[in-house]
Amino acid sequence: MYKILANEPLVPNIHLIKIEAPAIARKALPGQFAVVRVDEFGERIPLTLADWDGEEGTITVLIMQVGTSTQKLAALNAGDHILNLAGPLGLPSHLDKFGTVVCAGGCYGVGAILPVARALKGLGNKVICIIEARIKNLLYWQEKLQQVSDELIVTTGDGSSGYKGWAYDPLKEMLEKGGKIDRVFAHGCTFMMMLTSEATKPFGVKTLVALNSIMVDGTGMCGCCRVSVGGKTKFTCVDGPEFDGHEVDWELLAARRTIYLEEEIRSLTHWECQRWYKPIVKVVEV
Numbered sequence: 001m002y003k004i005l006a007n008e009p010l011v012p013n014i015h016l017i018k019i020e021a022p023a024i025a026r027k028a029l030p031g032q033f034a035v036v037r038v039d040e041f042g043e044r045i046p047l048t049l050a051d052w053d054g055e056e057g058t059i060t061v062l063i064m065q066v067g068t069s070t071q072k073l074a075a076l077n078a079g080d081h082i083l084n085l086a087g088p089l090g091l092p093s094h095l096d097k098f099g100t101v102v103c104a105g106g107c108y109g110v111g112a113i114l115p116v117a118r119a120l121k122g123l124g125n126k127v128i129c130i131i132e133a134r135i136k137n138l139l140y141w142q143e144k145l146q147q148v149s150d151e152l153i154v155t156t157g158d159g160s161s162g163y164k165g166w167a168y169d170p171l172k173e174m175l176e177k178g179g180k181i182d183r184v185f186a187h188g189c190t191f192m193m194m195l196t197s198e199a200t201k202p203f204g205v206k207t208l209v210a211l212n213s214i215m216v217d218g219t220g221m222c223g224c225c226r227v228s229v230g231g232k233t234k235f236t237c238v239d240g241p242e243f244d245g246h247e248v249d250w251e252l253l254a255a256r257r258t259i260y261l262e263e264e265i266r267s268l269t270h271w272e273c274q275r276w277y278k279p280i281v282k283v284v285e286v
């Protein structure tokens, strides 16, 4: 059992969860993830390690509530326990001294990009972080990212804060103006990573994306996380999660991510009913 030390809502729909997990914290590297099973009825879901402290023996994950498992996690309190936690899994990010690097983050990826940006800065790169959100009250961790970057560009879809647009817009603008960018890392939803890769492709800037395929075991055994990269079949859990965005078959990834949509909706409806109506039924019975 893994104890939850903190559960803080950062913005509507995204929670920061700090967990006691000394073995994972000791070995974690930027770009890696952990597989979590909340309880005995839970499915196994991958979550990127957004931060960790080897001495304290803790890891931090940011969860965006999209379905049953992420809702269940968000509903836990400090002091509660998670049943299973495996990690660190996946290959670490391919980090080096590249020169000027853009780290783009959206949704939970704003948190996931932090350790990558921090490590790149430590290696002597000029780091430009670009984060996106639909509206300004969905922005978070600006201060943390500011500390590990030379420049932080904030974008919002409605223009309520910073640049009006999405993370790939200022990136594209920089490239069109002849800006020298040696590498791009993008973490976020599938669409955001695809558009970021499309923006950099004409300029030949290598773009690494952290793919978010559905996973089961997270150790290369089930084949569930299969993706196609450069025409070759890869397993996101053991060959990734980071891949060259210009080589990813995005259509296949998007299609495979929705194969259990009906079951996911049924599962969420069932869980929501249990969560909200069971206590009411009990009160009525009393």
Ligand SMILES: Cc1cc2nc3c(=O)[nH]c(=O)nc-3n(C[C@H](O)[C@H](O)[C@H](O)COP(=O)(O)OP(=O)(O)OC[C@H]3O[C@@H](n4cnc5c(N)ncnc54)[C@H](O)[C@@H]3O)c2cc1C
Pocket: 033, 045, 046, 047, 048, 049, 061, 062, 063, 064, 065, 066, 067, 068, 069, 070, 071, 107, 108, 112, 189, 211, 212, 213, 214, 215, 236, 241, 257, 258, 261, 264, 265
């Ligand atoms: C390597 C890796 C690292 C990941 N890291 C994180 C992380 O740090 N934080 C985090 O919140 N998630 C992360 N994810 C995604 C996360 O694993 C899924 O969101 C989670 O499995 C959803 O489980 P669920 O039961 O809550 O929702 P499900 O019931 O499984 O999914 C509900 C619906 O939401 C859609 N959906 C799932 N994920 C997303 C998403 N991210 N954005 C928009 N729609 C989505 C699904 O396609 C489905 O239709 C990561 C995925 C991978 C592969």
Ligand code: FES
Pocket: 214, 215, 216, 217, 218, 219, 220, 221, 222, 223, 224, 225, 226, 235, 236, 237, 238
């Ligand atoms: S999750 Fe099973 S092979 Fe990757």
